[in-house]
Amino acid sequence: MLAEQQAPVDPRDGGGRAWVERVEPIGAELGSGASAWERREGRAEKPTVQVATRQRFTFLFEVGPLGIAEGGTIYPTAEPFWEWSAVQHFEPGSPGYTTAEIISGEARVVPDALGAGFVVEGSALAAGDRIRFVYGAGEEGAFVDRYAERDATFFFSVDGDGDGYRRFIEGGPRFDIASRDARLLVAHGPAEHRPSETLSIRLAFVDHQGNRTDRLEDGLIPANARFEIGTLPGSTLDFGPPRVFAASSWQDGSTDLALGPVEGSGVLRLGVRGLGPLETFTAKLPPIVVREGARSLVWADLHGHTALSDGTGRPDDYFRYAREVARLDVVSLTDHDHWGIRPLALDSDAIRTVFDTTDGAEEAGRFVTIPGYEWTSWLHGHRHVLYFDAPGAEPRPEIFSAFDVTTDRPDELWDALRDRNALTFAHHSAGDPVAINWRFRPDRDLEPVTEVASVHGQSESMEMPVPVQGGIPGWFVIDTLRAGFRYGFIGSGDSHDGHPGLPQIAGGHGGLAGLFVDGLDRAAVKAALRRRQTFATNGIRPFLEVSIDGVPMGGTLPAGKDEHRLRIRYEATEEIERVELVRSGRVATLEPENPLSVDLERSIPALQPGEFHYVRIRQDDGGNAWSSPIFVGKSR
CATH class of the missing domain: 2.60.40.1930 (Macroglobulin (MG2) domain)
Incomplete structure (x- = not known):
């Protein structure tokens, strides 16, 4: 990726424009009432196709003003995420089969050896020459994204001089992907x-x-x-x-x-x-x-993606879904700094769109939106960065990229954020797609909580159901607590489907953060995270409060008592399977007296300096909730 950023750019790279000429449904979709769409003179609207259908797309590509040299290559590319068929020109009977023909000009375009592009032969292509590409030209057509979105883009990139380096054209053909009937x-x-x-x-x-x-x-x-x-x-x-x-x-x-x-x-x-x-x-x-x-529980999803990185949909629709469908109280959009078709960190217009849209979606006292992005290190793990200044405040949020040599380590990221009103959050920390490098101890001021549940599964304990894939023994959050780390727990979706708060509908797993706040604004949300008065779930929305000797979850107990009073209140979304008390890694199990509610107060033996205690609650339906740990004595 770094090499690509530093690659030589020929003026012909990325030259040209493309648009949709025709879209037609394939196979079973023909009987669904769907009809073909064709561009007509003066027709401004985009075509609309239905999610998870097979279609045949015809695109016209027009060569840019500097032309394309003989040996140059044009690459048609579908979105590489969420079940679009990959462009290929080897198998006419397989989905995604793509053809190309010159409709003006003297050159030829022939499939390249790798199966992804079309090489210019015979002569150079001149400015204004046109090529017709058919994506889904075979009998199987091409499969469309399973998630609805507006302005889905089909990409074209051009290596204008044949040196192996290419750039994407500006814009690209766009269309809307519509949902199916209500289920x-x-x-x-x-x-x-x-x-x-x-x-x-x-x-x-x-x-x-x-x-x-x-x-x-x-x-x-x-x-x-x-x-x-x-x-x-x-x-x-x-x-x-x-x-x-x-x-x-x-x-x-x-x-x-x-x-x-x-x-x-x-x-x-x-x-x-x-x-x-x-x-x-x-x-x-x-x-x-x-x-x-004085403090109320609110629901937050602080981690999700749109088509600006490796997700689906537009930022404005992401926030609308959070507010109008999932009814979240707090939400953040955290597109990757450098993962997707067009790296966000290199696109100042996209950065401005993300942060301006985030500010514009906030509703004072009702719906809190928090600017953010994901620091995407494939060496040290992924963290999302959130900014808590009021909407429109200066300085504006900034992307410190994991692909910038000055911020490509966690400690360098924290140094860059030291004077900013920001926090960081590690996630899928124990395994795939990349585990956190715990050798960089989380910054006490900037990383007070950690994400333990998301679409990837849970990273709290290898013994709990649905651990993150590729989980590394000794690398789960409970292992880091044993090593003396101190942070609270949250869940968040890490959604890529444009469905913050509800990714479990499609993916089976999710994550949410329960926050006890003094008010509904960015400052109050940050304060709750800083004092760790939070709990995590895998997408369910129960009520959970835990305290020891009156100290709420996330707090710190003084050492020296002979015993403590533990208080748990839990209101379940489905029947409770068990209540687990986790003391410094050891687990005691309680059977619930009431299938839907826990209101418990009991004595527990004295906790020693350096110990921690938290509660896990498991439901019959697979729902899980984790209270933030309560710690004892000063941290090491």
Whole structure:
């Protein structure tokens, strides 16, 4: 990658432009009502194709003003992520088969030996010469991304002088990828709610891959759709008999419902059932704790990607999904600094788009967006960097790249961030795609918590279910705690599907951070992370509070007591399998008395200086939650 950055650039490299001429469905898609799209004079709209279908794309490529030398190469390239068929010209009967023909000019273009490009032969290509490329030219067509997005790009790059170095053309053919029909109703409310205030919940429809959708099999979701909402078992607050609510407006398959004030304190558990044409759709809300309190639990996903690196979709749609579908309180977009078709760190316009879009998506007191990026070192592991200055504040967020020789080690990154209002977060730390180099001890000021669960699995303990692939014995977070490291726990999605807060719908695994905050703004979020008053989950949304002698999770106990009082409160999303007390790596198991709730206070033996204690809770459905450790005495 570094060699590519330093490669010589010929003025003809990256020259040219391309556009979509035709798109037609292939195979079974022909019977689905889909029809071909053709460019017409004056037609401005982009073509739209459906997720996870087979299509045949025809592109026109026009040579740039400096031409392309004989021996130069043009490379058509589909997005390399999320099940697009790779461009190939060896197997006509396989997906992604691609052809090219000159439609103006005297030269020829022939397939290269590697199967990815087309070489200019016979003579040079002159400015304005055109070539027709057909991607999916064989009977199998080409498979389309399984995740919906706007402005999906098909890329062309040009080696203009034949020296083996190429550059991507500016822009490229674009089209929209549409979701399928609704298969799932998701419902979320706040994690906490104040008594007597009006409770609102968010409903959203998604397809089989979690893509938001406003379509049913036989048409659009009715504008006046009705839902029955009632109390579920385990609720300590009575919502009364089931009531019917009608949606007043929809935003691409999502809506808010105001349910009215909730009286009293306790736990509210609600179920939702669609009526009429929606009668097959049901959902359970995560538990809502109703109480007065100085600090409230909010849900955060602090790690995810878009098409600006190796993910899907646009930054603005990423934040809309977080707010309108997943109903997150806090979210960050952390595209890779240098991993994807066009490295973010080298694209000042893209950097500006990311950080400006992040600021613009924030809603004061309701929805916190945190600017960030992922420091992507293939030697020392991946960390995301988050900035907590108020929207629009100076200095603006900056990308300190893992491919810059001045910040290509963790200690150099922390030095660069020392005077910035920022934090860093290690993730998938025990294994694939690359483990963290723990020889660089996490910075006490800049890395107070670590991500233990995401789409990659969990990195807390090799003994827990779904460990990260390629997990290295002795390299899990519990091993680093034994070695004297001190940090709190969070989960986050590391989503690449454009679905922050809900990547587990498509991927099976996810991650979320529960944060106890004094308010809903960037400063309050950072304060919660700094004091480690956080917990991690693998995508579920329970309520979890743990304290020892009144010291909340993430805190530090003084040494010298003969015994301690441990307090655990947990409100589950499904029945509890077991409660595990983790003391300095040793595990004690408790059987729950109540299948949905833990409200426990008990004595535990004295903890010695340097020890740590945290709680793991495992549910029957595979949901897991981890409290941040409570530490004893000064750190080593």
